[in-house]
Amino acid sequence: MNTSNRENNNLIENIKEHKELIAALLSGFITLLAWRMESNGLITAAIIAYLSAFVIGGYAKAKEGFLDTIENKTLNVELLMVLAAIGSSIIGYWTEGAILIFIFALSGALESYAMNKSHREISALMNLQPEEAWLVRGTFEPMKVPVSTLKVGDHLLIKPGERIPADGQILKGTSSIDESAISGESMPVTKQVGEHVYAGTVNLNGTITINMTKPNSETLFQKIINLVQSAQSEKSPSQQFIERFEGTYVKFVLLAVGLMLFLPHYLLGWDWTTTFYRAMVLLVVASPCALVASIMPATLAAISNGARNGILFKGGVHLEQLSALNLLAVDKTGTLTVGTPTVTDIIVREDLNEKDTIATLASIESQANHPLAQAIVNYAKKEKINTIQGIEIEDVPGWGLKAHDQNHSYLVGKPEFVGKLEATNFANNAAEKLAEEGKTVIFMKDERGIAALVAMKDTVRDEAKVAVKLLKELGIEVAMLTGDNEKTARTIASEAGVNKFIAECLPETKVNHIKNYLQTYRNVGMVGDGINDAPALATASVGIAMGGGTDVALETADVVLMKNDLSKIAYAIRLSKKMQKIVKQNILFSIAVICLLIISNFIQVVDLPFGVIGHEGSTILVILNGLRMLKL
Incomplete structure (x- = not known):
């Protein structure tokens, strides 16, 4: 019946x-x-x-x-x-x-x-959302319940071949996840304990248990649907x-x-x-x-095409404007580069113990979220150097960190922040040579002067090189905006194939640079991470956020790339021109x-x-x- x-x-x-x-x-x-x-x-x-x-x-x-x-x-x-x-x-x-x-x-x-x-x-997107989920409670057998009854904090079991019913964090298990519905990328992504998974994606081979972190109405998948409908x-x-x-x-x-x-x-x-x-x-x-x-x-067909390929347009007006771009300004870290630099060189003042100095520096940087700070912390962990408790810090945006404990005060950051002359003369001007190699150099200063120098390098994405070439073929100039010094910026720009760059660019000055470009080129795009670069994204003719699968990027910019792949911009521009x-x-x-x-x-x-x-x-x-x- x-x-x-x-x-x-x-x-x-x-x-x-x-x-x-x-x-x-x-x-x-x-x-x-x-x-x-x-x-x-x-x-x-x-x-x-x-x-x-x-x-x-x-x-x-x-x-x-x-x-x-x-x-x-x-x-x-x-x-x-x-x-x-x-x-x-x-x-x-x-x-x-x-x-x-x-x-x-x-x-x-x-x-x-x-x-x-x-x-x-x-x-088709809406049909990818599961209607039922396996709810895990204590030692009881998992129960199949409607997804609409789930709430934040519930533990959910996802078996191989099943679609993930909610946004969550993996508590148990490892598996390959097909995230093509979110990012447009067909290659599966391996997810382990502690990593986030998203509703609508497919668990391919392993059994995992997740902790539901968002209600159904606020999942990344639902936000994508709402965005495309809008x-x-x-x-x-x-x-x-x-x-x-x-x-x-x-x-x-x-x-x-x-x-x-x-x-x-x-x-x-x-x-x-x-x-x-x-x-x-x-x-x-x-x-x-x-x-x-x-x-x-x-x-409508172009917007649908973009959504299917992990490119979300917030309206036809932005799709139209893409075809008229003359210059695309791109943030360096996380856009042109991988965004996860690694420590390559450390030079410590002769009167200091290297291990203790690195421990102090890592203790200061462990309280910051900048990728350079995380690189130093990861280096300390790799060298099995323990951090020190009791160091207080003050963040100075765009420059570095001030820190102090009961006995000492420190400055950590750019040469201009710690004293350019001292930084330049430290270790026979080692910073200049390292910068010429495309490395980013930061300094730690104590009461007696420069205590240490740390050089790090962020590698240029392979797809970024291809993307820059494709953009140039479309007649669009590419300019890189970065907070690095000029020598480092020139090296990275050369590796990526970018002709124009602005070095030592503070977050708040990016807006001014975009305004200057608008006067010269009229139609200017800006690519950033969708958070720090929000003012510049809003100032540009078209703001493009490198989403990387994060819902924060959905709240900013005019176009969102659900995967950190710069070549998608060339695809979007070709779509707009067609x-x-x-x-x-x-x-x-x-x-x-x-x-x-x-x-x-x-x-x-x-x-x-x-x-x-x-x-x-x-x-x-x-x-x-x-x-x-x-x-x-």
């Missing part, structure tokens, strides 16, 4: 989804029957059948047109089609009017199908202009039709039937259906068809059925052309 009910429900859903197409086809069938009746002399029956075809085929579009007119207080193309069909029937062209309704209804059904095709990406509902400037233009254009068409109802009769000697008929044809062929459909399907090309093709094609049909109507070489085919056919073609954006 349950299976039968489910099949019936599916049948009802399918009928609802395709009701426009069913109504259009039924209208066409009735029109064919009415034409046969008219051919056999059954005039009254034929007219009744034609009226039925009008109502069945035109009801949905007529209702849409009237409601839209009342809501927005402006005319639209649906009303033009209804008026043309009514006008044709008034002068006795029942067949032409019915064909108009049939093709208009059919094109409307195909348009709805085409528009829904891009929205299906969201439905982007699809946000209209680009081009689409907004077309929709504003539509109302004015429809008024102009009605005015032109009104004039054509009379002027050709008096000026060109047309009879009243021909004059009225040609006015109705004008009403059809001059309608801007294809023009209105030139942008939105292509934009979309702009398709939109231009659609607009030029639709305007050309409208002009050709208007001229053909005026010289009486196109009749109403062919006018309808030309008009609605061009609408379908621009929609299908826009859907090419689903693939790049």
Whole structure:
């Protein structure tokens, strides 16, 4: 019984989804029957059948047109089609009017199908969310419960092959996770105890137990769905202009039709039937259906394409702006480079014990979150050097750390922070040589002067080198912004293939550099980690956050890369350029068809059925052309 009910429900859903197409086809069938009746002399029956075809085929579009007119207080193309069909029937062209309704209804059904095709990406994403999960409580056997009943702190068992039902942290087990639904990356990622996993991703081979860290409404997966839905509902400037233009254009068409109802009769000697008929044809062929459909399907398809590849656009406006970029400014750490530097050299003042000095430095840095600080802490752990308790620190953003214990005070950071002259002279100017090798150098200073020097190096990502090359091929200059000194910055820039760079750049000064670039290049993109670089991201024409699978990045920037892969930016720009090309093709094609049909109507070489085919056919073609954006 349950299976039968489910099949019936599916049948009802399918009928609802395709009701426009069913109504259009039924209208066409009735029109064919009415034409046969008219051919056999059954005039009254034929007219009744034609009226039925009008109502069945035109009801949905007529209702849409009237409601839209009342809501927005402006005319639209649906009303033009209804008026043309009514006008044709008034002068006795029942067949032409019915064909108009049939093709208009059919094109409307195909348009709805085409528009829904891009929205299906969201439905596909939503279907990836599990509805049930294995809940673990104490020593009891795991229970299968609805995901909607779960709460933060619950322990969940995920078996091999199952989708992860919630965001959480692994408590037990190791497994490979397919995160393609989040990042667009097909290669699995190995996750161990302590690492985070995300709802909607797939546990491939091991059994793991996770601690649920977020409610269902706040999971990264749900935020991605909400973001893409929001982007699809946000209209680009081009689409907004077309929709504003539509109302004015429809008024102009009605005015032109009104004039054509009379002027050709008096000026060109047309009879009243021909004059009225040609006015109705004008009403059809001059309608801007294809023009209105030139942008939105292509934009929605491009947004869906990006979401499928781990690129989230926060709206069509940002997608449009990407194609106009002339320069892309990129943060260095975590963007061009791996973001996890390692210690390569340590030089300690001769009167100090090296192990004790490293212990002090690591103790200070252990209280900071900067990648350089973590590199020093990891080095100390590797060398089995224990840290010291009781050292208090004060963070000086962009410069370094102040620290003190009961007996000593320290400064840790850049040469300018600890004293540039002292830093330069330390260890026979060793810092200069290390900087020329592309290493970042920091110093620790005590009461007697520079106590130690630590050199670290962050490696350039292989994909970053490829990405910079791809961006240059697209005609986009790349500039690197970094807090490193000029020599280190030059080395990293050279390795990455970047020609422009700004060294010793503080977080708060990045905004000023972006403003300067905007004056020179007009359209400038900024790539950062989505947190520290938020002001610069907001200042740029397009802000791009390297998400790395973190939901923090979703709150900043205009475009989010769900994986720290700079080459995705080149893909996004190509996507934007292709979309702009398709939109231009659609607009030029639709305007050309409208002009050709208007001229053909005026010289009486196109009749109403062919006018309808030309008009609605061009609408379908621009929609299908826009859907090419689903693939790049």
